[in-house]
Every structure is written in structure tokens, then in C-alpha cells.
Amino acid sequence: MNPTPDNHDQGPLESLADDALTLExxxxxxxxxxPPGDLADGVLATLAAIDLEFEFELLTLVEAHDAxxxxxxxxSQMSEVxxxxxxxxxxxxxxxxxxxxxxxxxxxxxxxxxRLPMRIQVASASAGHPSYxxxxxxxxxxxxxxxxxxxxxxxxxxxxxxEQPGGSDDSRLPIATPPFWI
Amino acid sequence: MTMRDxxxxxxxxxxxxxxxxxxxxxxxxAALDELVRVMSPILWHVVRxxxxxxEQSEDVVQTAWLALVRNAHTVGDPQAVARWLCTTxxxxxxxxxxxxxxxxxxxxxxxxxxxPSQASPESEVVLSDEQSRLWESIGHLPERCQKLLxxxxxxxxxxxxxxxxxxxxxxxxIGPTRGRCLDKLRHELERTGAGR
Numbered sequence: 001m002n003p004t005p006d007n008h009d010q011g012p013l014e015s016l017a018d019d020a021l022t023l024e025x026x027x028x029x030x031x032x033x034x035p036p037g038d039l040a041d042g043v044l045a046t047l048a049a050i051d052l053e054f055e056f057e058l059l060t061l062v063e064a065h066d067a068x069x070x071x072x073x074x075x076s077q078m079s080e081v082x083x084x085x086x087x088x089x090x091x092x093x094x095x096x097x098x099x100x101x102x103x104x105x106x107x108x109x110x111x112x113x114x115r116l117p118m119r120i121q122v123a124s125a126s127a128g129h130p131s132y133x134x135x136x137x138x139x140x141x142x143x144x145x146x147x148x149x150x151x152x153x154x155x156x157x158x159x160x161x162x163e164q165p166g167g168s169d170d171s172r173l174p175i176a177t178p179p180f181w182i
Numbered sequence: 183m184t185m186r187d188x189x190x191x192x193x194x195x196x197x198x199x200x201x202x203x204x205x206x207x208x209x210x211x212a213a214l215d216e217l218v219r220v221m222s223p224i225l226w227h228v229v230r231x232x233x234x235x236x237e238q239s240e241d242v243v244q245t246a247w248l249a250l251v252r253n254a255h256t257v258g259d260p261q262a263v264a265r266w267l268c269t270t271x272x273x274x275x276x277x278x279x280x281x282x283x284x285x286x287x288x289x290x291x292x293x294x295x296x297x298p299s300q301a302s303p304e305s306e307v308v309l310s311d312e313q314s315r316l317w318e319s320i321g322h323l324p325e326r327c328q329k330l331l332x333x334x335x336x337x338x339x340x341x342x343x344x345x346x347x348x349x350x351x352x353x354x355x356i357g358p359t360r361g362r363c364l365d366k367l368r369h370e371l372e373r374t375g376a377g378r
Contacts, residue, residue: 013316014371018364025320026227026335028313035226036240040219043247047214050248119255124209134255158255 056156056174059088059095088155088177092116097155099182106148106182108155115141117160118175125152125179134158153182195220196339200261207254218247221264225271227336232275233329242278246271268337269344276348319370327363334360 013024036042065085083100096111108122120143121134134156137143157175199221205213225246229239249270250263257266309317320328330349334340334356342356351359 013312014368014375018361021364021367022331022335022360024313024316025331028309028316028320029227029231029332029336030223031309031313032317033227033230035223036236039226039240039243040222042240043218043222043244044215046244047218047247047251050251124211127209127211 056176057090059090059157059175059177061086061178061180062089062094063087086180090175095155095157095177102146104150105146106150108145108148108182110137110143110145110155112137112141112143112157115139119158119160120145121156121158122148122153122182123156125154127154136160148182150182152179154179195224196264197261199264199267200259203254203257203263204260207260214251217263221267222247224264224336225267228268228333229271229275231329231332231336232272232279234275234278238278238282239275242271242274245274249274265337265339265341269341272333272345272348315371315374319367319374322370323363323366327359327366330356330359331363331367 013021016024063086083098085099086097088095088097093116094113096113098109100107100109110120112118112120115137117137119134119136122145135143135145155177159175199217202213202217202220206217222243225243226239229242230236234242246267250257250267257263320331323331333345333349334342340356343353346353346356349356
């Protein structure tokens with residue numbers, strides 16, 4: 001009850017509220033048991049590696065009208081092309097794509113045959129895996145993705161959980177097109 | 183930005199993580215980098231708090247990230263990503279603990295749960311006097327309290343109901359138990375403080 005001014009050891013720890021005291025415990029552990037210095041780098045290396053071997057089924061390009069898609073490597077050239085179409089095939093379905101240009105942005109109209117319940121998204125080819133939610137195919141197997149940035153891209157097809165008879169949510173792999181220019 | 187800096191304000195780390203995750207899902211690959219750098223140290227502590235050794239903990243942290251990348255579309259609200267990661271990492275940690283031949287993850291005796299000795303040569307850390315006092319006081323708590331306090335301290339906004347399930351404690355008991363453990367800790371702090 002007689003605080004000694006020189007002794008700052010006599011700190012306020014015991015008077016801290018629960019959350020503040022918990023935070024002090026956290027800080028203590030952060031000092032005593034720091035993560036390995038290369039922890040985040042190791043994680044990033046692993047994630048970069050699985051980008052390359054991320055498990056998905058790959059569709060095959062079976063047809064490209066205008067003969068440019070999938071082979072051109074210059075976006076400047078592609079921007080001159082108004083509209084083109086592609087067809088990809090996988091074991092369970094085919095997908096027809098028509099890509100058009102609106103104000104220098106791309107629009108993708110697609111048709112999945114036969115119609116399967118899935119969500120579809122477009123991602124940069126370098127992304128390596130699906131990320132956001134995407135759009136759903138409608139009752140006729142059609143979908144549209146608007147306002148897409150031109151560039152080397154993939155379409156991802158994610159089977160919808162719950163609609164596969166007898167299948168669990170994790171039982172089906174995402175399906176992707178090979179990279180192609182949009 | 184150093185890892186230590188990111189750990190200073192847990193709540194803002196949570197928000198940073200949510201923002202990075204939203205950007206990554208919107209197609210910005212660099213945002214994943216930020217997310218990994220911000221959250222990996224937190225996941226490390228969450229996993230270590232379950233009692234796994236360092237090597238296993240690194241593996242579990244990696245597994246949690248793989249799970250996120252593969253299931254990013256299931257997370258829903260981007261602001262929930264930090265909790266999603268912590269929960270996934272903790273669950274994986276309990277699973278690894280059990281697979282290592284331990285019948286239940288809650289059995290204090292069966293876990294490699296012990297405080298690292300500050301005197302050991304490999305832990306050349308400098309604690310402030312207050313931190314040394316806190317450390318000493320924690321060491322006097324029952325192991326169950328030491329463990330619970332570490333678990334709830336390492337996650338900024340812990341989901342008590344989930345943790346209760348994982349620790350096989352009654353739902354609703356974590357909060358009160360944490361309070362009792364903190365009271366014991368204060369008592370110890372007063373005792374050690376008074377002795378100086």
C-alpha cells in the first residue's frame with residue numbers, strides 16, 4: 001500500500017481489466033514464442049507452388065472462331081477484335097463462350113451443355129485458383145459476365161454444393177479452362 | 183511493417199485481414215501476400231497455444247492457408263476471414279494432436295503443455311520487469327488456466343462457443359472460466375508484487 005516511486009515494477013498489471021490483462025498475456029507470448037522468421041515466406045512459397053498444382057479438372061479448347069483466341073499474346077491486337085467465340089469441352093459438359101467488347105471492356109456470354117448447377121467466375125490466368133463467388137448458370141445453362149478487364153484469363157466452373165445427388169460438397173473439383181485471352 | 187507491429191493492435195489486424203481478403207477475392211494477387219504476412223504470426227500463436235511443437239505448428243499454419251485458398255468462396259463475409267483462419271488452424275491443431283496418439287486434446291497431462299523455461303539458453307529474450315512478473319505469476323496458475331488464458335489471449339475476438347466445443351468444455355463456461363483464471367492471475371500478481 002506504499003508505492004515506491006523508484007520501483008516501476010510495482011506496475012498496474014493487477015489492476016488491469018480482463019481484456020487489457022489478456023492483451024498483456026498475448027504480448028508476453030509474442031515475445032517468448034515468436035513465429036519463425038520465415039513463416040510467412042514459407043506459406044507464400046507453398047501457396048505459389050499449389051497455384052501450379054492446384055487440383056482442378058482442365059477443359060480442352062476444341063474450337064475457336066476468328067482463330068485468334070488462345071494463341072494471341074498481345075492485348076493491343078485483341079482489343080481490335082470486336083467479337084469471337086470459343087468452345088471448351090470436359091468429361092461432363094461443354095461450354096460455348098462468346099466474347100464481345102463494350103467500351104474496351106469484355107463481356108462473356110456462355111452456355112453450358114448440358115446444363116449443370118455451378119458457379120462460374122473469370123479470373124486472371126496468374127491467379128491460379130478461383131476466388132470470388134462468381135455468377136450462376138441460369139435454368140437454361142446460360143451465364144453472362146460483364147465488365148471484364150481484357151487480359152489472359154481463365155474461367156472457373158465450381159460445381160454447386162448440395163445439388164449433386166449423393167455427392168458431398170468437397171467431392172467435385174473445380175473445373176477451369178486453359179488460359180485464354182479475353 | 184514488421185510482424186511485431188501487426189500484432190500490436192489485434193482489432194485493426196482483423197480489419198486489415200478482411201480488407202486484404204476482399205481485395206484478393208476481387209482479383210488482386212498482391213493482397214494475398216498482405217493477408218499471409220498479417221495473419222501468419224497470429225495463426226502461429228493460435229496453434230502453439232494448443233500445445234503442438236514448433237515443427238507441427240508450422241505445418242498446421244500452412245494447412246490452414248491451403249484450406250483458405252481452396253475454399254475461399256465458402257468464407258462469405260470477407261471480414262470473417264481472420265476468424266475463419268483461426269478456427270481452421272485451431273481445429274487442425276487439435277486434429278494433429280489427437281493423431282499423435284493422444285486420446286483427447288483436452289487432457290492436460292497428455293499435451294506437450296509446458297511453459298518454456300526463460301532460463302534456457304535458446305530463449306534469449308528480454309522481458310521488462312513487469313513482463314517477468316507476469317510470467318512468474320502465470321507460472322503459478324493451474325495448468326488448465328495457463329492453457330485457457332493462452333488460447334483466448336492469442337485470438338483477438340475468440341469465438342468462445344467454438345473453443346468450448348473444441349476443449350470439450352460446456353458452452354458458456356469459457357467466459358466465466360477465463361474470468362476466474364484472470365482473477366487468480368491478479369491474485370498471483372499482487373502476491374509477487376507485494377514480495378518485492
